[in-house]
Amino acid sequence: MSQSPSTWRADPLVWGHGATVFEAFLEPTCPFSVRAFGKLDELLRTAGEDRLTVKIRLQSQPWHLFSGVIVRCVLAASTLEGGKETARKVMAAVAAHREEFEFTDHCSGPNMDATPNEIIARLEGYSGVSLAKAFAIPGLQKTVKWHCKYARQNGIHVSPTFMVDGLIVPAISSGDSVQEWIGKIFA
Template identity: 30%
Template sequence: MALAPKFAGHKLSAGGAADTKHTLEVYLDYVCPFSAKMFKTLYATLPPKLTSSTAPYSRNLQLIFRQQIQPWHPSSTLTHEAALAVLKISPQHFWPFSAALFQRQTEFFDVNVVNERRNETYARLAKIAGEVGVDEGKVMGLLRISEKPGGGGELNAGNAVTGDVKQIVKAARVVGVHVSPTVFFDGIEEKSISSSFTAEQWEEWLKKNVV
């Protein structure tokens, strides 16, 4: 499935090579333990093989992070909003921010957010963005929900990334993705890939499928 230009930061490839033969799409949720497990191994394994012109798969594979909001985790939406804010402000920091967020995902599990106001959760997320080099104030500016009605008395206007949230949710629904992690290879769901894949298993799968 195509990637809208404003979401280009979701992609890892050698210089955004237009002629890449294969596409691996991973649908991940920041507050899903299985997503974290997959991301940590994948992020340690694939980028060195993709992101330079001399890397093994640089002309044959691109990796796309598809943000998968799972509503049974109430803070899922908030964490993904933060990632979209980072993507809007500084696309090159999307992957480092994602790595930091997965590393600290338990801080946004139910028990750790249940008594927190929404803007307070956003503030903690913006701080993580600041720690990886993104302007914390700008991130918070995109996330903050006003406590006052908007123009015309609007009470449910969302924030500056609500429109992007709608787009990523629609994109997942179009291809029928319901849970994370889900992996697509060249547009078809790849059920052989598990969140428990080791670096060695990833390498074996890549050698077999990326030609």
């Protein structure tokens, strides 16, 4: 999927093909989103790809101070070879090294001196994905804005938030087991 700046395409972060649609609004550095992200593969395996469609929607949050950079990195990864699987690999790298991309108490710590270029390089190192060129695609903000607008249009302001078939389900929590999720999704 190597592309020139004029032919890029962000691969939708969608897995499965079932009639029931489960949308997870996640901020990649949020500890609760990380916990939810870690359950999505098991959810799809357990529920069945023919029964469930899982969609990741990125929910940038300003109190996670590198949120915008990280969200753009994930979406940039989706434009590369492997598309959504490459994006998932980048999200997994953030999840596995969350403290490397977050601020202590959202306002201090070693990342105070980190630049966006250093964060991108750090994420490239952890994920093994070359992100810098895709990060700089001029029109990529259109995809970033789509995720933001979609969340706002659905009344979603924090992560993680979950929707089933277009309706927010506040009873679903990142602390629930996959079996509890399945019970609430197919209730």
